[in-house]
Amino acid sequence: MIYAYPMDLVLKALAEPRRRAILRLVWSQEMTASNIAANFDDVTRPAISQHLRVLRDANLVGDRRDGSRRLYRANHDEMVRLRRFLEQYWQSSLERLQDGAEAAQRIKEM
Amino acid sequence: MIYAYPMDLVLKALAEPRRRAILRLVWSQEMTASNIAANFDDVTRPAISQHLRVLRDANLVGDRRDGSRRLYRANHDEMVRLRRFLEQYWQSSLERLQDGAEAAQRIKEM
DNA sequence: TAAAAAAGTTAGTTGTTACTTACGTTAGTT
DNA sequence: AACTAACGTAAGTAACAACTAACTTTTTTA
Numbered sequence: 001m002i003y004a005y006p007m008d009l010v011l012k013a014l015a016e017p018r019r020r021a022i023l024r025l026v027w028s029q030e031m032t033a034s035n036i037a038a039n040f041d042d043v044t045r046p047a048i049s050q051h052l053r054v055l056r057d058a059n060l061v062g063d064r065r066d067g068s069r070r071l072y073r074a075n076h077d078e079m080v081r082l083r084r085f086l087e088q089y090w091q092s093s094l095e096r097l098q099d100g101a102e103a104a105q106r107i108k109e110m
Numbered sequence: 111m112i113y114a115y116p117m118d119l120v121l122k123a124l125a126e127p128r129r130r131a132i133l134r135l136v137w138s139q140e141m142t143a144s145n146i147a148a149n150f151d152d153v154t155r156p157a158i159s160q161h162l163r164v165l166r167d168a169n170l171v172g173d174r175r176d177g178s179r180r181l182y183r184a185n186h187d188e189m190v191r192l193r194r195f196l197e198q199y200w201q202s203s204l205e206r207l208q209d210g211a212e213a214a215q216r217i218k219e220m
Numbered sequence: 221t222a223a224a225a226a227a228g229t230t231a232g233t234t235g236t237t238a239c240t241t242a243c244g245t246t247a248g249t250t
Numbered sequence: 251a252a253c254t255a256a257c258g259t260a261a262g263t264a265a266c267a268a269c270t271a272a273c274t275t276t277t278t279t280a
Contacts, residue, residue, distance in 0.1 A: 008125075008127060011121065011124055011125040012125045014121055014125075015118075015121040015122045015124075015125040017118060020199070023200065024199070024200055027200045074200070079196065079200070082196065083193060083196055083197065086189065086192065086193055086196070087193065089130070089134070090133070090134060090137045090184070090189065
């Protein structure tokens with residue numbers, strides 16, 4: 001699949017319950033990957049590491065090095081962007097449907 | 111996977127670009143499955159039918175019978191619920207982190 | 221009643237993803 | 251320099267998801 005819109009990465013990342021749980025953990029505090037993993041008893045640390053990469057690719061978390069540790073934290077801005085996206089995506093679609101000739105054609109074909 | 115939270119179904123449904131495109135089509139007008147399918151040139155009608163079921167299971171679309179046709183329309187309320195969910199999910203997580211004993215333990219272990 | 225139209229369902233295929241185990245890497249410690 | 255801690259990466263696996271082709275169901279029309 002081709003990710004034409006950046007929000008695809010965000011929605012895909014959030015669709016997984018485990019990643020939402022991780023995001024909650026690092027929402028208000030920095031945490032290391034090991035520490036995050038310690039909060040789950042049914043998954044290994046590498047799995048958490050892979051989830052963190054998905055979250056980072058979606059810009060939902062950021063990280064900083066601290067010696068041999070790496071501290072992760074949620075990126076609140078991206079969540080704000082998502083909310084704006086959800087508010088505008090279908091609204092803009094509506095405008096296009098009402099204005100566009102292509103849409104008018106579709107309506108006629110109904 | 112067990113869908114403990116109803117929002118799982120919503121987020122999973124929206125994570126698929128094709129389903130968002132379908133949702134946009136039926137956002138401001140009712141459409142039949144065939145008519146929706148006619149808007150895509152790279153997917154068959156049964157595939158659209160299956161997507162519509164996913165959207166309906168997530169309560170993102172509703173439908174009504176009209177003779178042999180079935181008209182689909184977006185359920186705007188569910189999108190409102192999603193926005194509220196996104197606004198509250200991490201906020202409530204934060205409160206629990208600050209108040210809960212379990213969370214305090216996690217912080218200590220940092 | 222037979223045929224057509226509109227739609228849903230099933231079986232099977234292919235691609236994707238969440239996961240584990242094993243390994244590699246980097247930065248501090250002894 | 252060897253050792254350890256923290257972390258990422260790679261390979262392989264099992265489950266899931268998106269799709270197509272073929273089939274069935276329901277309603278209208280000839």
